[in-house]
């Protein structure tokens with residue numbers, strides 16, 4: 125029955141279908157089977173590469189003017205139109221571009237509940253229960269989404285039950301959507317500038333966060349990186365302050381890195397940062413706050429002050 | 444150009460966060476509250492737009508702990524008006540509720556842009572820009588890193604992740620969730636904030652209690668310490684020695 129169905133919004137806006145879509149499909153299958161419903165996957169804009177989404181029971185390919193390249197306003201109206209036909213119990217997206225851009229609005233329009241930053245989701249009795257990561261990862265909130273329709277945006281990497289990239293889709297339907305008004309139109313899609321800096325190829329990364337305090341202190345981290353033969357990377361605030369160029373950013377809107385060792389100095393470990401570095405082989409974190417979430421993913425940690433620690437390392441190997 | 448900036452307070456994440464006796468909210472008696480950093484980016488972008496193109500910047504928000512400080516800070520930085528909506532709401536405020544209160548006030552205002560932070564650390568039920576955009580029936584976009592007037596509307600640049608950006612032309616009014624302003628938020632000396640405080644100037648409006656629904660938080664808790672780091676202590680010289688050992692153990696040669 126439709127009212128027990130689960131919809132996954134495929135979040136391909138550039139490149140190929142991202143891993144998170146398959147994590148969502150895996151979770152959708154689990155929830156749909158608990159509810160006795162089916163899994164629908166919505167592919168908006170370009171149908172390219174949809175063949176690997178065979179884990180869904182139904183695939184909906186929505187094409188039309190303004191839908192490709194990604195246009196948030198047009199996507200919202202296309203998805204909204206389709207959801208009002210499908211009337212699912214649950215809509216799953218990620219806390220990526222599409223989830224942040226659209227799910228709040230789609231949920232508000234349809235009077236549905238919404239939980240964001242979700243890392244776990246289950247059916248309990250007639251209710252959907254979600255666990256979300258709040259306060260930059262410092263606290264978890266368990267919440268009841270009730271018995272009605274709901275939206276959930278999940279943090280990439282949270283759902284273990286990855287659905288396979290399955291070729292061949294049993295039931296694919298094409299939809300056309302031209303209802304978009306002209307209030308938002310595409311101008312340009314821009315790839316990141318090639319700068320010669322490639323933090324993804326480093327074996328060892330010295331990574332600095334807002335705890336570094338000022339632009340002039342970057343020199344200290346730079347010196348450590350040079351002495352260790354390491355790359356220098358940073359969290360988003362360091363980039364937004366203009367202390368290092370964008371090519372050095374690790375995280376959701378920066379680079380995903382997998383070095384042998386990631387030395388995090390003065391980084392709190394917000395979910396958007398962890399997205400970019402939790403795959404590192406060995407994570408060592410220095411943060412004066414013993415409750416900083418970075419210690420949840422780090423293998424080794426210290427609450428020493430980075431301004432005391434870094435000179436000691438330099439003393440040991442620099443001389 | 445008239446720009447409304449929606450701002451709010453949030454628990455200071457640098458401090459330890461305690462859960463209160465109900466087990467479902469932070470302990471608001473003890474936690475320190477600060478202005479949401481992304482709202483500060485939204486304010487900065489608004490002030491830069493005003494400086495470059497003229498216009499008016501109005502800051503608005505729902506009353507909360509120390510919110511006056513944020514509003515006076517905004518006035519000191521150059522905002523033209525500061526509006527505080529009060530309805531006696533206590534505890535965690537869902538985005539749906541905040542959006543309802545702001546939308547009611549905005550319905551009687553004219554504006555070209557509403558800017559707010561891309562997120563806040565406790566916006567469990569969604570990021571404000573989208574929810575507010577839907578409430579007002581206006582186009583909206585999140586993760587905005589670039590904004591310029593452009594003909595009959597604005598050029599809006601959003602991050603799509605991995606360094607890819609999308610630029611669209613949109614005709615206003617628009618609601619935008621700002622990720623980063625064109626420059627880091629400006630610093631304003633305490634003396635200027637004091638001046639703003641003594642000049643007063645916050646417009647306080649009593650508003651009707653909200654009705655919007657939101658998920659019910661049943662439990663708030665610190666993450667279970669399953670993957671917790673092995674702590675190397677806090678004596679810098681010893682920690683430094685261990686770190687160098689760990690690096691060498693990975694086969695990375697350091698002199």
Ligand SMILES: Cc1cc2nc3c(=O)[nH]c(=O)nc-3n(C[C@H](O)[C@H](O)[C@H](O)COP(=O)(O)OP(=O)(O)OC[C@H]3O[C@@H](n4cnc5c(N)ncnc54)[C@H](O)[C@@H]3O)c2cc1C
Pocket residue numbers: 260332333334335336358359360361362373374375376377378379389390391392393394395396397400410411412413416428429430431457561562586622
């Ligand atoms: C859509 C979106 C995308 C995002 N993308 C990214 C991204 O790609 N990358 C990213 O990093 N963030 C990203 N963010 C931002 C993210 O939410 C956090 O704001 C950011 O990661 C915090 O950076 P930080 O840890 O350096 O700063 P903070 O959270 O301020 O942490 C600083 C830490 O330094 C510690 N500290 C201070 N002084 C010292 C000292 N002397 N010695 C040791 N420790 C000290 C403090 O205890 C604190 O924990 C994104 C956010 C959004 C909404």
